[in-house]
Amino acid sequence: MASEIRDNVKEYYGKVLTTNENLQTNACVQVEKVPERVREAISLCHEDVLSKYYGCGLVFPNSVESTKVLDFGSGAGRDCFVMSKLVGEEGFVTGIDMTEEQLDVANKYIQYHMDKFGYTSPNLEFKLGYIENLKDAGIKDESCDLIISNCVINLSPDKPSVFKEAFRVLQEGGEFYFSDIYADRESPQNIKEHKELWGEGLAGAMYWKSFVELTKEIGFSGPYLVTSRPMTCGNEGLEKLLGDSKFVSVTYRLFKTSKKTEEKNCISVKYKGTISDSPDVFKFDHKNSFDCSFKPVSTDIGHVLKNSRYAKHLEFMTVEPDCSRSFEMSVSPNPFKVANVVNGNNEKPAATSKICC
Ligand SMILES: C[S@@+](CC[C@H](N)C(=O)[O-])C[C@H]1O[C@@H](n2cnc3c(N)ncnc32)[C@H](O)[C@@H]1O
Structure with missing residues (x-):
């Protein structure tokens, strides 16, 4: 079954789809505001690479200069090329993908992008x-600072192994920042067995609660929800098959903070304004943004931030007791509520500035 799903997905991304115009969902419609540094890097990407972008969100967190990045399911390489620009010549990006046709496009344009970025x-x-x-691909334990992934994990028939591998290869304090599709229920059998719905990322979309449980079992801190938006399917036939099932595209952060905190007191956090393209605010998740005044956070978020690459941009202050209010803030929210998709109240995305489609 697992190898059948993989072969089907390989065929879909290697042979069936030629450009993102062929997709049946609004997965790769860009509705989030694209930061200037990302917009600039995208504008330098080759058009063949852009036309084969099949992502469903923006996977470019702040403060990535000089980091080692791994992209799960890098496809034709758009996000890797953008990351290559963002990490600079001191950083390094590795893209992993199982479909040769996708990798061929990515490899063909490496030199083109190095010339554009002025790298030697x-x-x-x-x-x-x-x-x-990832062991077979030679990726060593604790060898990455950051993992990104854009609309890929839903295509895996073995999600526990994907998250276990992510945990293994991340350094202590490292981050997994990724966009993917989630369902509001465990998918019924007829959806799970549908070839095209697998390819489109809907059949394999995880029930969001199962995802939260799985990542906690593996030992990640989080998940912290960054953005969530409704996903719709433009194909009437497929939509009928989906019945009442609803889907959202969500960007989450997970952190590897194995050493648990002994901290019992509340922590307050203040942003130093040192992230180059974001001098006023550091946005951590959809609820927590930091500016130049101290703000209390839950002990787990405080611990994650202290151990992450963001620590150098922040000041921490321990405040005496009552953490009860901030503890509540660290519960992973229902992404359907955040995206305003509940009880059939499925709002279509408002602005649709299309990067890819
Ligand atoms: C929806 S596309 C996204 C590609 C790329 N992230 C982007 O944003 O354009 C999914 C990609 O994941 C790859 N993929 C799917 N399952 C995979 C797996 N188990 N291991 C490696 N790559 C996989 C496919 O080959 C395909 O290129």
Whole structure:
């Protein structure tokens, strides 16, 4: 069953789809505001790479200069090329994908992008491999600062292995920042067995509560929800099959903070204004943004931030007791409520400035 799903997905992204115009959902409609540094890097990408972008969100967190980044399911490489620009020549980006046709496009344009960015040697590579087994692709334990992924995990028939591998290869304090599709229920059998719905990312979309449980079981801190938006399917036939099932595209952050905190007191956090393109506010998730005044956070968010690459941009202050209010803030919210998709109240995305489609 697992190998059948993989072969089907490989065929879909290698042979069936030629550009993102062929997609049946609004997955790769860009509705989030694109930061200037990302917009600039995208504008430098080759049009063949852009036309084969099949992502469903923006996977570019702040403060990535000089980091080692791994992209799960890098496809034709758009996000890797953008990251290559953002991490600079001191950083390094590795893209992993199982579909040769996708990798061929990515590899073909490496030199094109290095020339555009003015780099003397490539700071990125693409590897053929499965995200469920990164050892075979030569990815070592604790070798990455940041993992990104854009609309890929839903396509995996073995999600526990994907998150276990992410946990293994991340350094202590490292971050997994990714966009993917989630369902409001465990998918019924007829959806799970539908070839095209697998390819479109809907059949394999995780029930969001199962996702939250799985990542906690594996030992991640989080998930912290950054953005959530409704997903719709433009194909009438497929929509009928989906019945009452609803889907959202969500960007989450997970952190590897294995050493648990002994901290019992509340922590307050203040942003120093040192992230180059974001001098006023550091947005951590949809509820927590930091500016130049101290703000109390739950002990788990405080601990995550202290151990992450964001620590250098923040000041921490321990405040005496009552953390009860801030503890409540750290519960992972229902992404359907955040996206305003509840009880059939499925609002269509408002602005649709399309990057890809
Ligand atoms: C929806 S596309 C997204 C590609 C890319 N992230 C982007 O935003 O354009 C999914 C990609 O994931 C790859 N993929 C799916 N399952 C995979 C797996 N188990 N291991 C490695 N790559 C996988 C596919 O080959 C395809 O290129």
